[in-house]
Amino acid sequence: MIEILVSIFMLSGASLGLLAAIGIIRLPDLLTRMHASTKSGALGTSLIMVGVMLAFLEPVVTFRAFAIIMFIMITSPVAAHVIARAGYFVGVSLWDGTVKDMLKESYDADSHYLRSGFEGMEDNGESDDMDKSEDSAR
């Protein structure tokens, strides 16, 4: 019985991994490729580690597999965020069908200053505030 459960977990994890690979080769853009690979790959590996837990059924192995799952679940979004940020700074071109790039309107690529869109609301001294925040951002 437990073998069937382990087989189901392994097959679903491997299918999610294959889905991530198909997404990474078929999608048109850096961000969409990352969207496919990060979430689906992390979930596939986590399902296979759940299969490892069920296959061994020892506390030591369960703890190790749980540590791997937690590590992947923590590091995968962080790595995706950092790579996407670096890719946007480098200037990777977005897909032709991109509807809206909200960061492009309010972000200054030279000074790395991100406007919030509410700068005109304050009455006075806004230019000084902008200069200070630019300096602190550097």
Add this chain to the structure above:
Amino acid sequence: MINPFVINLVYLLLSLSILLSFIRLAKGPSLPDRVVALELIATMVVAIIGVHAIDTGVASFLDIAIVLALTAFLAAIGFARFLERGGPRDD
């Protein structure tokens, strides 16, 4: 014991995913695309190590999986820092 057909099928699916992401690694238009492909390859190798631990019954392979996941994360962070600190703008 697990059915050997299931084990071989899982190995086949994971190898196919590594092959597809290697194609993206070889032809990816920019360097961040290649970094994403490398990260997916590392994740799939961690999954293969898990399947191999189930297959052989040796639980010590999971330590190698932990170390490999850590190394892949550090490699991704290092590539991102390299790109942000003025690496080649496009390749």
